[in-house]
Amino acid sequence: MYNYTAFDKDFVTTRAEQFRDQVQRRIDGSLTEDEFRPQRLMNGLYLLLHAYMLRVAIPYGTLNSRQMRALADIADRWDKGYAHFSTRQNVQFHWPKLQDVPDILKALAAVDMHAIQTSGACIRSVTADHFAGATADELADPRPTAELVRQWSTDHPEFAFLPRKFKVAVTGSLHDRAVTKFHDIGLRLVQNANGAPGYEVSVGGGLGRTPMIGQVLRDFLYQADLLPYLEAILQVYNQIGRRDNKYKARIKITLHEHGLEDIRQRVEANFALQRGRFNGADQDILTRIEADFRPPAFKSASIHHFEAQRAQDPFFKAFTNTNLHPHKNPDYAIVTVSLKAHGATPGDAGSAQMRALADIAARWSHNELRVSHEQNIVLPHVHKADLPEVYESLRLAGLATANIGLISDLIACPGMDYCDLATARSTNVAQGIAQKFDALKREHIIGPLKLKISGCINACGHHHVGHIGILGLEKGGIESYQITLGGDGTENAAIGKRIGPGFSADEIVPAIERLIRAYLAHRQTADEAFLTTYRRLGPAPFKAAVYPEKEPKNEL
Amino acid sequence: MTLKPALHILTANDLLSGEVVYLTKSGAWSPRHASANIFVEGSLAAKRLAEIERSDISVVGPYLAVVKTSGTQPVAPEHFREVFRAAGPSNRFIGKQTHV
Ligand code: SF4
Numbered sequence: 001m002y003n004y005t006a007f008d009k010d011f012v013t014t015r016a017e018q019f020r021d022q023v024q025r026r027i028d029g030s031l032t033e034d035e036f037r038p039q040r041l042m043n044g045l046y047l048l049l050h051a052y053m054l055r056v057a058i059p060y061g062t063l064n065s066r067q068m069r070a071l072a073d074i075a076d077r078w079d080k081g082y083a084h085f086s087t088r089q090n091v092q093f094h095w096p097k098l099q100d101v102p103d104i105l106k107a108l109a110a111v112d113m114h115a116i117q118t119s120g121a122c123i124r125s126v127t128a129d130h131f132a133g134a135t136a137d138e139l140a141d142p143r144p145t146a147e148l149v150r151q152w153s154t155d156h157p158e159f160a161f162l163p164r165k166f167k168v169a170v171t172g173s174l175h176d177r178a179v180t181k182f183h184d185i186g187l188r189l190v191q192n193a194n195g196a197p198g199y200e201v202s203v204g205g206g207l208g209r210t211p212m213i214g215q216v217l218r219d220f221l222y223q224a225d226l227l228p229y230l231e232a233i234l235q236v237y238n239q240i241g242r243r244d245n246k247y248k249a250r251i252k253i254t255l256h257e258h259g260l261e262d263i264r265q266r267v268e269a270n271f272a273l274q275r276g277r278f279n280g281a282d283q284d285i286l287t288r289i290e291a292d293f294r295p296p297a298f299k300s301a302s303i304h305h306f307e308a309q310r311a312q313d314p315f316f317k318a319f320t321n322t323n324l325h326p327h328k329n330p331d332y333a334i335v336t337v338s339l340k341a342h343g344a345t346p347g348d349a350g351s352a353q354m355r356a357l358a359d360i361a362a363r364w365s366h367n368e369l370r371v372s373h374e375q376n377i378v379l380p381h382v383h384k385a386d387l388p389e390v391y392e393s394l395r396l397a398g399l400a401t402a403n404i405g406l407i408s409d410l411i412a413c414p415g416m417d418y419c420d421l422a423t424a425r426s427t428n429v430a431q432g433i434a435q436k437f438d439a440l441k442r443e444h445i446i447g448p449l450k451l452k453i454s455g456c457i458n459a460c461g462h463h464h465v466g467h468i469g470i471l472g473l474e475k476g477g478i479e480s481y482q483i484t485l486g487g488d489g490t491e492n493a494a495i496g497k498r499i500g501p502g503f504s505a506d507e508i509v510p511a512i513e514r515l516i517r518a519y520l521a522h523r524q525t526a527d528e529a530f531l532t533t534y535r536r537l538g539p540a541p542f543k544a545a546v547y548p549e550k551e552p553k554n555e556l
Numbered sequence: 557m558t559l560k561p562a563l564h565i566l567t568a569n570d571l572l573s574g575e576v577v578y579l580t581k582s583g584a585w586s587p588r589h590a591s592a593n594i595f596v597e598g599s600l601a602a603k604r605l606a607e608i609e610r611s612d613i614s615v616v617g618p619y620l621a622v623v624k625t626s627g628t629q630p631v632a633p634e635h636f637r638e639v640f641r642a643a644g645p646s647n648r649f650i651g652k653q654t655h656v
Contacts, residue, residue, distance in 0.1 A: 424647060477636070
């Protein structure tokens with residue numbers, strides 16, 4: 001992974017000390033909250049419902065064991081012994097005290113981490129495929145590109161005050177696990193007809209109040225042109241993006257209002273100017289970055305023990321059925337560790353669990369971990385011979401839940417339990433659904449299903465792209481949950497459609513249960529996934545099941 | 557500021573801990589909803605809020621929240637958001653509920 005240079009280290013350490021001074025001046029009254037707020041937000045410090053929240057960047061979700069241990073130490077020393085891994089591949093501490101935050105930032109800087117640009121109208125922490133550099137279905141590793149974009153966008157003087165926040169995601173696989181079509185800029189690593197490496201560049205995707213699927217601005221951009229082209233897009237957005245209305249300020253609205261062709265012309269004209277300003281130094285940097293992302297030295301060993309253990313331990317077998325993904329080295333596997341034990345809060349990990357993950361990664365995953373936007377932790381490089389021991393260690397840490405890709409592997413934002421913007425809770429619904437389907441012992445029968453819950457229209461829980469989405473709102477003074485169906489965050493991007501009126505907090509879990517029963521009744525085979533059945537039949541049978549009283553009366 | 561006729565309390569977050577606090581009769585801040593001073597007069601509540609916004613640096617984001625009473629029941633928040641603020645998160649026994 002990327003190794004901080006002396007410059008990087010100095011940068012994050014200095015930033016922490018600057019913030020110490022700002023916090024001191026806030027506490028002694030020299031700064032008002034209005035003056036301090038933008039400064040704390042630039043360091044990822046929010047004030048939420050019950051406490052401050054510090055959002056720490058984990059660029060493209062990659063971290064090493066030492067960093068994971070440092071996060072666990074921070075959780076114990078300055079928070080409440082746990083951390084929340086978010087849908088932006090970041091980590092959030094939900095209980096820091098203001099006066100402790102400079103020390104937390106210092107502890108982060110000591111392990112090459114920071115909280116810069118995790119908030120505010122700037123280019124946010126770059127995200128990428130959480131299986132990057134490991135997955136069998138990859139054309140190229142997206143992380144060097146993501147790291148180049150991170151370096152270019154960090155403290156970029158021109159893009160510190162954009163009309164609104166700006167998110168970039170990168171994937172190097174045909175199968176899009178990075179939700180690139182729903183980012184302000186989505187980059188897909190591709191090759192042209194001559195085999196030259198480059199990018200397909202999409203813009204204007206986003207969730208939130210006005211969900212939109214990103215549109216392809218350039219179907220092929222040479223690798224060497226990436227930064228001038230990004231610079232061109234950002235300059236155009238900075239100039240014509242709306243600043244009069246924050247609900248219309250994202251680039252998706254700029255694109256919608258001006259049209260793709262107009263934006264393309266502006267970007268291309270600007271790109272022609274930018275190109276001359278880049279003299280190739282960025283490509284030298286990219287070459288150096290690529291060296292940091294060389295694959296680890298994979299070992300050779302017999303996988304006989306793995307096969308034997310699968311045959312004899314049904315729990316291990318169930319785990320390997322759901323939580324493994326094919327690695328580019330056939331003797332290896334990518335292990336997804338579920339942070340969704342049934343009834344737990346999605347994305348939360350206790351400090352002991354974080355240390356266990358750090359130890360497991362150090363011993364069996366070449367020291368590497370990933371945070372997925374689906375709020376799980378990934379061990380990207382585990383030799384199959386080591387899987388029985390990895391499984392046992394995970395089990396002892398309460399981390400061996402075999403539910404990846406199933407209904408209880410659901411995404412939920414913090415919702416009204418923590419978030420000051422929330423209109424309803426989301427974790428209660430997540431817990432209720434996971435416990436219900438665990439009790440019914442049906443989730444393995446139901447099969448692959450992505451259920452996503454947001455506690456308000458901002459859609460941090462990605463409900464628009466859930467096969468089943470749940471949006472928590474307030475209606476008539478109570479929490480009300482709307483169901484959407486048919487969303488898809490992959491290369492077959494689709495925005496879920498609302499199926500009808502919302503349900504109260506007590507009614508939503510039974511409604512989801514009726515919906516799933518309808519799916520089981522209507523699927524053609526046990527292998528037909530929920531989304532396929534939905535696409536085949538449309539919403540009608542699901543609506544009828546969810547709102548049974550609305551069914552026409554049987555006249556016979 | 558004109559307020560709809562209702563019972564109000566004054567609430568904010570503590571500057572250092574971020575914890576939800578309520579203004580008491582004595583003018584101190586308490587983490588307990590039950591200790592909040594109840595303003596019957598809207599104009600008085602608005603005036604007190606303005607004073608705090610101007611001069612109290614120990615809290616962040618003060619505002620007036622509506623409360624309701626019924627019979628001999630203790631005063632309760634009107635909006636469910638305020639119920640969660642007063643009680644702590646519902647998914648973990650970790651916030652206010654541990655010490656209030
Ligand atoms: S979706 Fe809304 S409630 Fe959930 S974290 Fe985002 S802003 Fe908060």
